[in-house]
Amino acid sequence: MSSMDILEEAKAKACCAGLYQSELARMVMGDSMHPGGLALTNQMGRLMGIQPGDWVADLASARGNSAVAVSRVFKCNVVGVEFGREAALEAHAAAVNARLAERSHNVQGDAESPPLRAGRFDSAFCECAMSLFQNKARAVAETVNLLKPGGRFGLSDVTVEPNCLPAEIDGTLGQLLCLTDALTVQGYVDLMEASGLQMLHQVDASIEGIKILDALEAKLGAFTAWQKMTGQQGPDPEMLERGPELLTTLRGLVQEGQLGYWIFVAEKPTS
Numbered sequence: 512m513s514s515m516d517i518l519e520e521a522k523a524k525a526c527c528a529g530l531y532q533s534e535l536a537r538m539v540m541g542d543s544m545h546p547g548g549l550a551l552t553n554q555m556g557r558l559m560g561i562q563p564g565d566w567v568a569d570l571a572s573a574r575g576n577s578a579v580a581v582s583r584v585f586k587c588n589v590v591g592v593e594f595g596r597e598a599a600l601e602a603h604a605a606a607v608n609a610r611l612a613e614r615s616h617n618v619q620g621d622a623e624s625p626p627l628r629a630g631r632f633d634s635a636f637c638e639c640a641m642s643l644f645q646n647k648a649r650a651v652a653e654t655v656n657l658l659k660p661g662g663r664f665g666l667s668d669v670t671v672e673p674n675c676l677p678a679e680i681d682g683t684l685g686q687l688l689c690l691t692d693a694l695t696v697q698g699y700v701d702l703m704e705a706s707g708l709q710m711l712h713q714v715d716a717s718i719e720g721i722k723i724l725d726a727l728e729a730k731l732g733a734f735t736a737w738q739k740m741t742g743q744q745g746p747d748p749e750m751l752e753r754g755p756e757l758l759t760t761l762r763g764l765v766q767e768g769q770l771g772y773w774i775f776v777a778e779k780p781t782s
């Protein structure tokens with residue numbers, strides 16, 4: 512990789528982190544930035560078999576919502592790695608507020624090559640972020656490296672079948688919804704198995720994708736009503752006008768199985 516490529520990669524990651532730290536992301540996605548929210552996080556934690564006292568890495572941890580919840584529910588230690596500096600600071604504040612700062616830690620860094628000690632983690636999870644990673648194979652290999660033998664990796668993410676997305680889902684919107692570089696269901700399985708992981712569970716949680724689209728539609732409706740009442744313009748009037756049609760298209764794609772949200776849990780072999 513040339514120094515130019517490295518610079519471009521770092522800029523793209525900073526831009527992505529900036530987008531997720533923005534008010535737009537908070538408004539669109541809320542605090543738990545993946546379909547299914549904390550209920551799905553806990554489901555994945557149970558499938559991963561997280562035990563009290565375990566050390567768990569949360570890769571691309573955003574504002575620490577899942578890290579705090581997992582450390583509370585499973586009574587384990589969680590280390591979140593997040594590229595966005597502001598988000599990592601907010602995650603620390605969230606852990607302090609929840610009186611969990613002794614068990615929920617946060618570092619600012621690249622989750623594709625996490626700045627954590629190799630071979631020390633009982634498990635690791637990555638929610639709605641592998642789809643954003645530029646070098647997915649390296650990210651999974653680095654995750655495997657963090658795990659002890661027998662350690663488990665829980666991945667939940669958007670799945671997209673090839674060539675199904677409408678043309679207008681590009682740029683910021685595609686990235687915000689984690690669609691642009693998402694893989695197929697089999698693509699994630701192949702990715703994890705290529706790093707030597709043994710697949711234990713694959714769960715179709717696409718219904719959560721429908722719920723998030725319904726919630727987006729409700730927010731869009733409320734915003735449009737507010738605009739009419741106040742006479743104020745939103746940031747992107749054209750996008751707002753096309754929003755309902757786009758959401759209907761996306762919902763249709765989920766119903767057809769072209770678009771989805773899945774949980775994958777795999778284990779690092781013991782020998």
Ligand SMILES: C[S@@+](CC[C@H](N)C(=O)[O-])C[C@H]1O[C@@H](n2cnc3c(N)ncnc32)[C@H](O)[C@@H]1O
Binds near residue numbers: 570571576593
């Ligand atoms: C859709 S949000 C998901 C956040 C969190 N995992 C959750 O489910 O609530 C994606 C997050 O991944 C972060 N991210 C993307 N690429 C990253 C990287 N290479 N290293 C660390 N964080 C990254 C973004 O900054 C953003 O906070």
